Amino acid sequence: MSGSLILSIVTFVYGLAGFLYVCAWIFRKQILGRFATWVALVGLIGNTAGILVRWIESYQLGIGHAPFSNLYESLVFFAWVIVLIYLIIERKIENRIIGAFTTPIACLVMAYASLKPGITSAIQPLIPALKSNWLIAHVITCFIGYAAFALAFGISGMYLIKKGRDDDPVNWVQIVKPVVLFVFAVLFSRVLFVSSWLFALLVAIPICLVFYGILLLARNLPAEAKAKLLDRFPEPRILDELGYQLILLGFLFLSIGIITGAVWANSAWGRYWGWDPKETWSLITWFVYATLLHARLMRGWHGKRIAFLSMIGFAAVLFTYFGVNLLPGLHSYGSF
Amino acid sequence: MGNQDIAADPLNKIWKFFTSVRLTVVLLLTLAVTSIIGTLIPQNEAPQAYLKAFGPFLYRFFDLLGFLDLYHSWWFQTLMLLLALNILVCSIDRLSATWRIIFPKRPKFNLARFRRLERKEEFTPNGSGEQLQTRYQTVVSDNFRYCRVEQTDSGYTVLGEKGRWTRIGVYVVHLSVICMLVGGVIGTRFGFEGFLSLAPGEASRQIQLHNRNQMLQLDFAIRCDDFKVSFYPNGAPEEFRSSLSIIEQDKVVKSQDIIVNDPLQYKGIRIFQSSYGPLPPRPQDVRMPNELTLVFTSKTTGMIYQKKAAIGQRIKIPENMGTFSVDEFKSSYDFRGQDLGATIVGTLHQNGGADVEVVLPVKFPSFDKMGPIFNQNRKDDVHISVSGIKAQPAEQRYYTGLQVSRDPGVWVVYTGFILIIIGCYITFFMSHRQVCVDVIESGPNCRVVVSGTANKNKLGNERKIKMLAQTLSEEKFGT
Numbered sequence: 001m002s003g004s005l006i007l008s009i010v011t012f013v014y015g016l017a018g019f020l021y022v023c024a025w026i027f028r029k030q031i032l033g034r035f036a037t038w039v040a041l042v043g044l045i046g047n048t049a050g051i052l053v054r055w056i057e058s059y060q061l062g063i064g065h066a067p068f069s070n071l072y073e074s075l076v077f078f079a080w081v082i083v084l085i086y087l088i089i090e091r092k093i094e095n096r097i098i099g100a101f102t103t104p105i106a107c108l109v110m111a112y113a114s115l116k117p118g119i120t121s122a123i124q125p126l127i128p129a130l131k132s133n134w135l136i137a138h139v140i141t142c143f144i145g146y147a148a149f150a151l152a153f154g155i156s157g158m159y160l161i162k163k164g165r166d167d168d169p170v171n172w173v174q175i176v177k178p179v180v181l182f183v184f185a186v187l188f189s190r191v192l193f194v195s196s197w198l199f200a201l202l203v204a205i206p207i208c209l210v211f212y213g214i215l216l217l218a219r220n221l222p223a224e225a226k227a228k229l230l231d232r233f234p235e236p237r238i239l240d241e242l243g244y245q246l247i248l249l250g251f252l253f254l255s256i257g258i259i260t261g262a263v264w265a266n267s268a269w270g271r272y273w274g275w276d277p278k279e280t281w282s283l284i285t286w287f288v289y290a291t292l293l294h295a296r297l298m299r300g301w302h303g304k305r306i307a308f309l310s311m312i313g314f315a316a317v318l319f320t321y322f323g324v325n326l327l328p329g330l331h332s333y334g335s336f
Numbered sequence: 337m338g339n340q341d342i343a344a345d346p347l348n349k350i351w352k353f354f355t356s357v358r359l360t361v362v363l364l365l366t367l368a369v370t371s372i373i374g375t376l377i378p379q380n381e382a383p384q385a386y387l388k389a390f391g392p393f394l395y396r397f398f399d400l401l402g403f404l405d406l407y408h409s410w411w412f413q414t415l416m417l418l419l420a421l422n423i424l425v426c427s428i429d430r431l432s433a434t435w436r437i438i439f440p441k442r443p444k445f446n447l448a449r450f451r452r453l454e455r456k457e458e459f460t461p462n463g464s465g466e467q468l469q470t471r472y473q474t475v476v477s478d479n480f481r482y483c484r485v486e487q488t489d490s491g492y493t494v495l496g497e498k499g500r501w502t503r504i505g506v507y508v509v510h511l512s513v514i515c516m517l518v519g520g521v522i523g524t525r526f527g528f529e530g531f532l533s534l535a536p537g538e539a540s541r542q543i544q545l546h547n548r549n550q551m552l553q554l555d556f557a558i559r560c561d562d563f564k565v566s567f568y569p570n571g572a573p574e575e576f577r578s579s580l581s582i583i584e585q586d587k588v589v590k591s592q593d594i595i596v597n598d599p600l601q602y603k604g605i606r607i608f609q610s611s612y613g614p615l616p617p618r619p620q621d622v623r624m625p626n627e628l629t630l631v632f633t634s635k636t637t638g639m640i641y642q643k644k645a646a647i648g649q650r651i652k653i654p655e656n657m658g659t660f661s662v663d664e665f666k667s668s669y670d671f672r673g674q675d676l677g678a679t680i681v682g683t684l685h686q687n688g689g690a691d692v693e694v695v696l697p698v699k700f701p702s703f704d705k706m707g708p709i710f711n712q713n714r715k716d717d718v719h720i721s722v723s724g725i726k727a728q729p730a731e732q733r734y735y736t737g738l739q740v741s742r743d744p745g746v747w748v749v750y751t752g753f754i755l756i757i758i759g760c761y762i763t764f765f766m767s768h769r770q771v772c773v774d775v776i777e778s779g780p781n782c783r784v785v786v787s788g789t790a791n792k793n794k795l796g797n798e799r800k801i802k803m804l805a806q807t808l809s810e811e812k813f814g815t
């Protein structure tokens with residue numbers, strides 16, 4: 001069986017795991033949750049196998065290299081790290097609801113890798129700049145960081161859902177929120193799906209409508225049903241701390257990722273920092289999370305404010321990963 | 337001196353300004369937001385490119401704000417400098433104030449605080465507190481570097497502590513950032529970054545500096561002995577390799593092949609394989625043709641005859657106009673100071689006339705029409721041209737693009753890299769933990785309360801305290 005085929009199947013396995021986690025959460029069935037964990041584990045094993053088979057295949061093609069060299073391969077590895085870290089968390093804090101918010105992310109990542117036109121799953125030979133041992137260290141550390149941030153994003157979302165709506169009066173935050181949502185929706189539909197800004201604007205409107213529709217629906221849910229859905233969530237205190245721990249992990253690995261990239265650039269191009277858009281955006285992401293850490297540690301920010309900052313940080317991560325392809329630069333081999 | 341005097345001191349005010357974390361947050365976010373601009377506007381392009389893209393007004397405006405070389409603009413550098421000062425002042429301020437608190441001679445434990453903690457593990461062991469004391473002490477000192485027992489009004493407590501030094505971690509991170517910035521400054525002050533392109537066989541000691549319209553003279557010359565590029569079947573480059581020699585005082589002092597990711601180093605200067613490009617073929621690269629087509633145009637009948645020929649062949653011209661021998665192929669031909677390019681030189685053996693030399697430049701088919709004008713011995717009955725020339729295409733030659741740079745600050749930056757990884761690890765994942773096993777005697781039995789504090793990762797600490805309490809309560813069954 002070829003690596004890409006295994007990985008296509010894994011997409012569905014992750015989808016099934018996500019579906020089961022959601023069912024376990026909504027219908028409050030322990031057995032479904034346990035089944036979901038096993039399915040996710042099978043997915044993870046399949047994902048590992050897919051990556052290894054791809055590695056072997058590349059050697060059979062005579063262009064042997066570690067499978068971390070293009071967008072498809074990085075996405076597959078991204079999904080792998082997300083599920084791995086999630087399963088470790090599940091074991092540690094013994095709560096499966098987080099799975100309903102994280103395994104679908106892994107499924108979406110895999111689906112995006114296989115379905116987005118222009119992302120090739122073919123094994124390509126390495127261009128000279130990528131022929132370095134730093135490639136493996138750089139990609140692995142970066143994607144552990146990105147995955148930790150992705151999970152922190154999911155957990156921040158859970159935190160906000162658990163906390164519910166503020167009853168404080170309308171202030172500038174209430175007005176800014178939908179605007180920010182719309183801007184992000186435009187930006188990311190342009191970056192991820194469509195090839196023109198006008199089209200992105202059109203796509204962003206239904207995205208925002210769906211988001212607010214769900215929000216409205218959730219708000220009008222009978223209090224009893226709402227309580228039932230939320231009571232199995234981990235305590236806000238735990239979600240807050242967990243999200244923060246993940247951000248620490250992500251920050252450490254993002255730092256190592258930037259450093260390995262810098263050392264590599266120094267051995268390939270004779271400079272460790274050149275302000276190329278990808279480098280700059282990774283630094284921007286680093287600044288955002290550094291701000292979050294200082295706000296939390298030194299100014300005592302907790303809860304919602306940290307959750308929002310974590311979401312902005314993840315937006316920066318996504319832009320570093322995908323958006324930079326819209327800009328000129330050296331990292332073009334990771335593009336599509 | 338009163339308090340008011342201190343507040344009025346301007347130096348003190350500046351110091352206070354730089355100790356604020358609010359400043360850190362503002363600086364980090366400002367740097368993040370302004371950096372975005374530099375990724376949207378291409379940096380360090382030629383003015384013409386900007387003029388074309390933005391028009392004269394916007395170009396002037398962006399140039400004025402330094403947006404076209406944003407990361408080296410005075411205001412961006414000022415922001416970085418402010419951040420460095422902020423980090424430095426904050427660290428010194430906090431470290432000097434807390435050093436004694438962090439490293440006292442004898443660690444302090446605040447019993448009342450432990451007793452106030454919300455989360456505690458409690459159990460009732462069999463046996464009296466006195467019997468258990470040594471056991472508890474061993475368990476705690478196995479898990480904590482520092483351990484002591486204190487008597488309390490209700491019994492005694494076993495106190496343990498570890499990781500006090502991890503409070504230094506954050507200063508290591510801050511120091512690392514300073515290291516990177518200082519290394520960067522050293523690099524730009526005392527280093528250089530330049531470009532050099534060489535054709536195979538060529539040598540040069542002139543480097544075109546980046547982002548500046550300046551050349552730099554090296555103490556030695558770099559010669560490219562050979563350059564090769566290989567391609568994958570899909571056309572993507574597989575490897576490009578330059579064989580370089582370093583020449584000092586007309587002597588080769590070092591020779592090495594370089595490829596991407598594997599530079600040459602000499603006297604602190606590193607030479608990187610960075611790019612390559614096509615070179616126009618040289619005259620000597622034009623290959624000798626193995627077949628050519630000659631065209632004979634008869635003046636008298638106007639007939640055109642095409643004949644295939646090869647170098648060294650002698651062919652008969654129709655209409656009894658004699659024979660023509662193709663003597664040689666010249667990749668260049670000098671005609672009255674002008675290079676005619678690839679040229680066939682032959683001899684026309686005229687019937688009943690002299691043998692005359694004929695020059696047939698490939699690029700100029702009507703050149704031979706002037707043949708009789710230049711040579712009195714030539715009859716004006718036929719003119720000859722070369723219509724087709726079949727030769728192996730000349731092998732494409734490439735120049736090699738070399739990046740030449742010197743950065744004495746790189747080791748300072750690398751020290752920063754190592755420090756930030758160690759510092760982040762300590763700061764994020766190691767904590768200063770204290771534990772208090774509070775044994776409260778009540779008659780023959782006693783109650784044990786285990787509680788602990790940590791300066792970081794409270795959740796993890798709770799788990800660890802739970803495990804410790806479990807070990808302690810199990811201990812009673814052991815031995």
